[in-house]
Amino acid sequence: DAKTTQPTSMDCAEGRAANLPCNHSTISGNEYVYWYRQIHSQGPQYIIHGLKNNETNEMASLIITEDRKSSTLILPHATLRDTAVYYCIVREVGFGNEKLTFGTGTRLTIIP
Amino acid sequence: NAGVTQTPKFRILKIGQSMTLQCTQDMNHNYMYWYRQDPGMGLKLIYYSVGAGITDKGEVPNGYNVSRSTTEDFPLRLELAAPSQTSVYFCASRFLKGGVNQPQHFGDGTRLSIL
Numbered sequence: 001d002a003k004t005t006q007p008t009s010m011d012c013a014e015g016r017a018a019n020l021p022c023n024h025s026t027i028s029g030n031e032y033v034y035w036y037r038q039i040h041s042q043g044p045q046y047i048i049h050g051l052k053n054n055e056t057n058e059m060a061s062l063i064i065t066e067d068r069k070s071s072t073l074i075l076p077h078a079t080l081r082d083t084a085v086y087y088c089i090v091r092e093v094g095f096g097n098e099k100l101t102f103g104t105g106t107r108l109t110i111i112p
Numbered sequence: 113n114a115g116v117t118q119t120p121k122f123r124i125l126k127i128g129q130s131m132t133l134q135c136t137q138d139m140n141h142n143y144m145y146w147y148r149q150d151p152g153m154g155l156k157l158i159y160y161s162v163g164a165g166i167t168d169k170g171e172v173p174n175g176y177n178v179s180r181s182t183t184e185d186f187p188l189r190l191e192l193a194a195p196s197q198t199s200v201y202f203c204a205s206r207f208l209k210g211g212v213n214q215p216q217h218f219g220d221g222t223r224l225s226i227l
Contacts, residue, residue: 034215041220041221042220042221043116043202043204043218043219043220043221044155044202044204044216044218045218046215046216046217049215087154098143098145098157098160098162098168098170099157099170099171100155100157100216101154102149102154102155103154104152104153104154105154
């Protein structure tokens with residue numbers, strides 16, 4: 001699975017859009033980009049995933065660059081409950097490859 | 113709909129003791145997983161199962177055993193607890209539908225200390 005690089009920490013004002021970048025310059029053509037988050041002392045929570053097109057769901061938007069070497073997770077109107085560690089994961093989907101490689105993620109703090 | 117349920121939430125063991133961490137899911141998911149997370153680190157895959165009766169090793173299987181006799185349950189067994197197994201253990205599951213890119217759903221973890 002491709003390695004990802006994320007900033008260690010970020011702050012965002014409550015009510016503003018939080019933009020979390022992820023670099024995955026060695027991504028291959030059949031690898032998806034997944035985002036999970038982990039709120040303190042809880043299990044990881046799935047947010048969104050995509051292959052090459054931009055994706056949006058009720059939680060967030062995922063913007064993947066045309067060359068697929070980086071992506072941005074956007075939380076449109078951050079609330080205090082969005083304070084968490086956010087993990088960007090690149091994974092080749094296929095039978096027998098069941099590992100999700102969690103790095104150290106970005107610690108996002110929402111400021112009141 | 114409870115999702116993925118793990119018990120117990122906390123446990124302290126003495127070195128050499130054994131215990132079973134329980135995980136059950138009510139979403140009829142085919143795949144189930146066990147991860148461990150050490151302080152300040154990401155998750156590491158211990159074992160996984162693609163269906164009842166089928167299990168396979170992940171990255172860090174030594175010191176653990178699993179079984180999958182039903183779709184719902186995937187217990188993790190520690191036979192001889194060691195201090196290196198002090199960690200937070202997460203169980204996860206996902207559904208096989210139209211391919212393999214369905215996301216995993218996680219339980220809230222079991223915090224295990226070996227003293």
